[in-house]
Amino acid sequence: MKMALMILLAVASLVLIASILLQSGNSAGLSGSISGGAEQLFGKKKSQGYEAILSKITAGGAIVFIICSLILVAIE
Template sequence: MYGTLVTLLIIDVVVLIGLVLLQSGKSAGLSGAISGGAEQLFGKQKARGIDAVLHKATIVTSILFFILTFILGYIVTA
C-alpha cells in the first residue's frame, strides 16, 4: 500500500510539474500586473482552448497531490 501511494505521488508530481511548465506565462513587469488585473476584473475574454484545459488539469493534479500527501502522512505516523 505504501509503495503504491509513493509511486502514485511521484507520477502526480511529475505530471503537475509538466502541466505548470506547459502553461503560457502572463505579462511580466508592473505594467503586465496592472493590465492583467484590469483584464481579469473588466475583461470579457476567459481562458479558452488549451490554456483552460491545462488550468483545470493543474487544479485536479494539485488536489490529488494534497490528498495523496495527507494519506501518506497518516500512514507513516500511524
C-alpha cells in the same frame, strides 16, 4: 498500498511540474502588470482551449498530490 501511493504521488508531482511549466505567464513586465488588473477585473480570461485544459490538469494534479500526501502521513 504504501508503495502504490508513493508511485501515484510521484506521477502527480510530475504532472504538476509539466502542467505549470507549459502554462503561459499572465503578464509581461511592468506594462502587463498595469493592464493585467483591468483585464482580470472585467473578466477577460481565456476560458476555452489550451489554457483551460492546462488549468484543469493543474488543479486535478494538485488535488491528487495533496490527498496522497495526507494519506501517506496518516499511514506512518
